[in-house]
Amino acid sequence: GIDIDLENAWGGTGDQVVCGLRAFFQLMHSAGYVVSMAPQTTALTPEVSTYSTGSWNSYAPLADTSIIQYVDIVAVQLYNNAVPYNDPARYAAALERSFTVTNCPKCNGVSCQVKVPSNKIAFGWPASQGAAPSGCPGLPQGCPYGSKLTTLYPFLFLLSFFPISLLFPFVFLSFQTATCTMHVHGMIN
Numbered sequence: 001g002i003d004i005d006l007e008n009a010w011g012g013t014g015d016q017v018v019c020g021l022r023a024f025f026q027l028m029h030s031a032g033y034v035v036s037m038a039p040q041t042t043a044l045t046p047e048v049s050t051y052s053t054g055s056w057n058s059y060a061p062l063a064d065t066s067i068i069q070y071v072d073i074v075a076v077q078l079y080n081n082a083v084p085y086n087d088p089a090r091y092a093a094a095l096e097r098s099f100t101v102t103n104c105p106k107c108n109g110v111s112c113q114v115k116v117p118s119n120k121i122a123f124g125w126p127a128s129q130g131a132a133p134s135g136c137p138g139l140p141q142g143c144p145y146g147s148k149l150t151t152l153y154p155f156l157f158l159l160s161f162f163p164i165s166l167l168f169p170f171v172f173l174s175f176q177t178a179t180c181t182m183h184v185h186g187m188i189n
Contacts, residue, residue, distance in 0.1 A: 006043060006058045014053035015105035018061050022107050025062065029070040036073035037062060038124055041081045041091070044074070044114065046099035051112065053105075060101040063116055066109040075122035079132035079143055086138040092121050 006018065029035045039059035042048075048056045061067070063074055074095070084091040098115035126132030126143050136143040 006039070006054055014058070015107075018053075018058070018105050019107035021062060022067050022110075025067060025070045029072070034072045035070060036075060037071065038075045038077055039063075040077050041083055044076060044095070045084050046091075046094040046114075047084045049100070049102055051101050051104045057101045057114075060112055060114050061104050061107055061110050063114050064101075064104075064111045065098075065113045065115050066111045068116060068120070071120060073122050074116050074120050075124045077124040078139075079124070079126045079136050080134040082138040083136065086140075088123060088139075092118070092123075095121055 004017070004021070006014070025035045037059060042056060043059040044063060045057060051057045051060050063071065076091075076095075078088060084094065095114065095116040096118050098113055101112045101114060104110050104112035126136075126145065128145055129135070129143070132143055141148075
C-alpha cells in the first residue's frame with residue numbers, strides 16, 4: 001500500500017496532489033486494487049463548509065460524488081481530533097446523507113458534494129493510548145481502547161470462535177500502525 005498524508009500544508013502543490021490522487025484512484029480501482037483512505041476527522045467534516053489544502057476538508061475532493069465509486073473504504077480516524085457532533089453515529093449519518101464543501105480545487109469533475117455510501121464508511125479507533133496521544137476529544141466516554149471496543153461492537157466476541165474469513169462481510173479489522181479500524185456498515189442506526 002501507499003500512505004500519503006494530506007493533513008499538513010503542502011505549499012503550492014497540495015491541490016495538484018489531490019487532483020493527481022483522483023486520477024490515481026480511478027486507475028488503481030479500475031485495475032482491481034482496493035482503494036482506501038484514513039482521513040482525520042478535520043479532513044472530512046460536515047461541521048466546516050470549506051476546503052483548505054492540507055487542513056479542513058482536505059479529503060473532500062477524494063470522497064465526493066464524482067469519485068467515491070472508485071474508493072472502497074473511507075476509514076475515518078476517530079482520535080486525536082474531535083469527532084464531529086461529538087457523536088460517531090451522527091457523524092456517520094452526515095457522511096452518508098451528504099454535505100457540500102466550498103473552495104475545492106479545480107480538478108476535472110470535482111463536485112465537492114461529499115456523500116459516502118454506508119458500506120464504505122469505517123471508523124478507525126486507537127488500539128492503545130500510545131496510538132492516540134490526544135485521545136478521543138469530545139467523546140465523554142473517551143477512546144474505546146481494547147476491551148471497550150466490545151461494548152461498542154458486542155459481536156466482536158465472535159472473532160474468538162470463527163475464522164476472520166467467515167466474518168469479513170461483517171467486520172473489517174486492520175491493525176496497521178497500532179490502530180484498530182472497525183467497519184461500521186449496518187451498525188449505526
